[in-house]
Amino acid sequence: MVSELRLYTEAEWLTQAQHYSAVLLSRGVQTCIETVEKLNARFLRLNPELALCVDAEGLWLCANGMKMQPDWKAEVGRLKRASLKSEMIARACNLSEKPSLIDATAGLGHDSLLMAHLGAQVTLLERHPILFTLLEDAKRQAADDPFLASVVARIQLVFTDSADYLRNCAAQGKVVDVVYLDPMFPQRDQHQQAQKKQAQVKKQMQLLHLLLPEDGEMDLGDHLLGLAQQIAKRVVVKRPRLAVFLAGQETTHQWQGDACRFDAYFQANLNNG
Numbered sequence: 001m002v003s004e005l006r007l008y009t010e011a012e013w014l015t016q017a018q019h020y021s022a023v024l025l026s027r028g029v030q031t032c033i034e035t036v037e038k039l040n041a042r043f044l045r046l047n048p049e050l051a052l053c054v055d056a057e058g059l060w061l062c063a064n065g066m067k068m069q070p071d072w073k074a075e076v077g078r079l080k081r082a083s084l085k086s087e088m089i090a091r092a093c094n095l096s097e098k099p100s101l102i103d104a105t106a107g108l109g110h111d112s113l114l115m116a117h118l119g120a121q122v123t124l125l126e127r128h129p130i131l132f133t134l135l136e137d138a139k140r141q142a143a144d145d146p147f148l149a150s151v152v153a154r155i156q157l158v159f160t161d162s163a164d165y166l167r168n169c170a171a172q173g174k175v176v177d178v179v180y181l182d183p184m185f186p187q188r189d190q191h192q193q194a195q196k197k198q199a200q201v202k203k204q205m206q207l208l209h210l211l212l213p214e215d216g217e218m219d220l221g222d223h224l225l226g227l228a229q230q231i232a233k234r235v236v237v238k239r240p241r242l243a244v245f246l247a248g249q250e251t252t253h254q255w256q257g258d259a260c261r262f263d264a265y266f267q268a269n270l271n272n273g
């Protein structure tokens with residue numbers, strides 16, 4: 001976990017920067033605010049270390065001359081083109097039934113935004129304090145967008161470790177229609193060939209990988225599958241196309257795409273319950 005980060009801003013956005021800094025501190029992340037004259041591409045190139053910045057568009061993660069935020073508004077075009085028929089994730093998660101769905105690995109929240117757009121009632125879980133704060137900001141901004149407002153009204157964000165959250169649900173006897181899992185997957189692995197076929201990993205994902213632990217200590221989320229199966233009628237796991245099964249647990253229910261696949265696990269006991 002990052003202990004102290006620089007948070008760059010211009011004088012104009014200092015109050016907002018102080019607000020984000022306080023929110024991050026309440027989540028265990030210490031930031032050091034630095035007011036700079038021009039927070040532009042040149043500045044970011046000259047300051048390539050991992051940091052945060054605040055400008056007119058809110059909070060950003062920056063590194064290596066790039067900056068990123070979940071930017072749900074930029075997803076509107078994709079959402080408008082999406083349909084229950086065209087999206088593999090919609091079939092895997094049975095979104096036509098407007099399910100109650102827990103996305104236990106939020107990341108940038110893009111999968112959940114799509115699933116909420118296609119009808120799911122989403123509880124979105126993220127344990128990383130910086131990512132969670134970025135998501136919160138993305139949701140706040142999306143709520144002001146005429147197209148996204150009704151979509152994000154179906155998304156509830158929770159800052160938690162999913163293992164704890166799922167355990168609590170199980171203890172309370174809670175049942176949901178779907179738990180969706182998309183844990184991190186090592187970039188350099190036995191499936192490198194499949195990775196190479198993809199276009200360059202998106203800028204956003206590059207920065208996400210900088211923020212999260214490196215391969216050696218990466219939590220691959222195997223333990224989440226069994227916990228999810230205790231409370232969900234259907235667990236759907238997103239994997240790179242050729243990746244091993246999560247927790248080594250095979251399934252024959254798969255939806256295969258070019259770059260990724262969705263593995264589904266059905267709990268007959270919960271379906272009948």
Ligand SMILES: C[S@@+](CC[C@H](N)C(=O)[O-])C[C@H]1O[C@@H](n2cnc3c(N)ncnc32)[C@H](O)[C@@H]1O
Nearest residue numbers: 105106107108109110111126127161162182183
């Ligand atoms: C590959 S990203 C998910 C990407 C996401 N599907 C999207 O559309 O942007 C995985 C995310 O899950 C989060 N995560 C992994 N294990 C978790 C856990 N036990 N509890 C909460 N979040 C977790 C990581 O912090 C990371 O942000």
